[in-house]
Amino acid sequence: MARPAHPEAMAPAKPGRTRTAPPHRPPKFPMQGRYRAYTLFDATGAVYLLMGFGVLHAVRTLGDGEVAWQALLSGWAAPLYVAFHLLALVSVLFVGVRFFRLFPKAQPPRIGPAKPPPGPVILGMLYAVWIGVTALFVGILSGGIFG
Amino acid sequence: MSDLPKKTFVVTRFDPDQDEAPRTERYEVPCHPDWKVLDALNYIKDEIDGTLSHRWSCRMAVCGSCGMQVNGEPSLTCKQPVSELPDTVEVAPLANFPVIRDLVVELEGFLEKLKQVKPWIIRAKEKAVEEGTHSQSPAEHAEFKQFSMCINCMLCYAACPVVANEPEFLGPAAIALGHRYSTDSRDEGAAERNEIFRGEGTVFSCSYANECSEVCPKHVDPAAAVNQAKFNAVIDWATGLVLPRGGRE
Numbered sequence: 001m002a003r004p005a006h007p008e009a010m011a012p013a014k015p016g017r018t019r020t021a022p023p024h025r026p027p028k029f030p031m032q033g034r035y036r037a038y039t040l041f042d043a044t045g046a047v048y049l050l051m052g053f054g055v056l057h058a059v060r061t062l063g064d065g066e067v068a069w070q071a072l073l074s075g076w077a078a079p080l081y082v083a084f085h086l087l088a089l090v091s092v093l094f095v096g097v098r099f100f101r102l103f104p105k106a107q108p109p110r111i112g113p114a115k116p117p118p119g120p121v122i123l124g125m126l127y128a129v130w131i132g133v134t135a136l137f138v139g140i141l142s143g144g145i146f147g
Numbered sequence: 148m149s150d151l152p153k154k155t156f157v158v159t160r161f162d163p164d165q166d167e168a169p170r171t172e173r174y175e176v177p178c179h180p181d182w183k184v185l186d187a188l189n190y191i192k193d194e195i196d197g198t199l200s201h202r203w204s205c206r207m208a209v210c211g212s213c214g215m216q217v218n219g220e221p222s223l224t225c226k227q228p229v230s231e232l233p234d235t236v237e238v239a240p241l242a243n244f245p246v247i248r249d250l251v252v253e254l255e256g257f258l259e260k261l262k263q264v265k266p267w268i269i270r271a272k273e274k275a276v277e278e279g280t281h282s283q284s285p286a287e288h289a290e291f292k293q294f295s296m297c298i299n300c301m302l303c304y305a306a307c308p309v310v311a312n313e314p315e316f317l318g319p320a321a322i323a324l325g326h327r328y329s330t331d332s333r334d335e336g337a338a339e340r341n342e343i344f345r346g347e348g349t350v351f352s353c354s355y356a357n358e359c360s361e362v363c364p365k366h367v368d369p370a371a372a373v374n375q376a377k378f379n380a381v382i383d384w385a386t387g388l389v390l391p392r393g394g395r396e
Binding site: 002005006008009010011012013016018019020021022023024025026027028029030032033034035038042102105106107108109110111112 | 161163166168219243244246247248252253256259304305306310313354356357368379
């Protein structure tokens with residue numbers, strides 16, 4: 001048998017006259033079959049949490065002066081940090097692609113009197129914005145813009 | 148029958164009068180090549196073990212009665228060919244539901260949730276019969292037709308990881324049916340339902356696993372309905388903030 005679900009899952013407000021066996025979870029959850037992609041999608045949250053702590057640490061280091069900042073940057077060149085940033089990049093790409101794939105069908109058929117564009121157009125717009133914003137940030141960080 | 152190739156069916160059994168917890172029982176079933184899993188279960192009940200309990204009715208994927216876990220996948224047993232399955236077939240009651248007996252699950256909880264979303268046409272003012280029918284164009288009909296194809300088979304609930312964790316969650320089919328009526332051009336109850344959908348355990352509990360849509364045998368796409376309902380609930384809330392009477396006439 002699969003692992004138990006919440007004991008009250010799908011239970012009626014008032015229990016019936018017959019004793020029931022408690023509900024069990026979907027047997028393949030969390031790591032088998034199609035659930036694997038969903039679980040990995042959720043697990044990327046841990047990567048973003050660590051990234052968030054990293055950003056906070058970087059912001060605090062900025063206030064500690066040039067020497068501390070250079071030490072932080074050289075620390076980021078360590079293989080462990082590089083591997084973590086690669087993991088973060090893969091996580092962002094994975095979440096982005098999954099989110100963009102599912103987003104168009106979340107559009108209602110009408111928003112007031114207006115009809116949203118067809119799914120493929122929405123998908124194209126999302127990717128265009130993603131690429132555009134990424135290019136903008138690359139430009140800013142490399143000094144090409146505001147440099 | 149004896150010449151037919153045999154498959155082993157491992158069926159979950161639970162007798163509330165005798166069993167502490169569900170157990171499994173194995174049955175050797177000679178299977179016709181064109182059989183569905185439901186045919187094999189009916190064979191077990193008719194020829195091997197008359198105490199087996201399972202729900203079924205139409206045998207053509209219309210009534211939604213025979214949903215079960217087949218080798219871990221929520222499936223309509225009348226639609227799942229035995230020939231596509233390995234030699235050992237595990238049949239269990241739908242996940243995420245209390246089990247009444249063997250393969251029969253308790254659906255009362257779902258019916259209570261369904262009622263909450265008011266799955267009927269709500270009119271601000273009823274039209275007199277002599278005023279004629281409520282006309283609807285094919286384009287207006289197309290906006291909700293997909294969501295009206297739900298047969299309440301509960302496969303979406305069995306696939307949903309949120310249902311397993313949050314007992315208050317209305318769940319995919321109930322929200323899809325509520326959204327179906329909110330999208331119907333004859334309905335004037337969308338604001339009422341949006342208020343329900345903004346409550347706890349409703350559309351915003353959905354984490355968009357999309358598994359409900361993957362297993363839906365009628366291609367209703369409940370995940371689309373849930374997430375469209377999220378969008379509408381937010382738009383309705385925002386409109387209510389900036390326009391008098393929420394922008395409604």
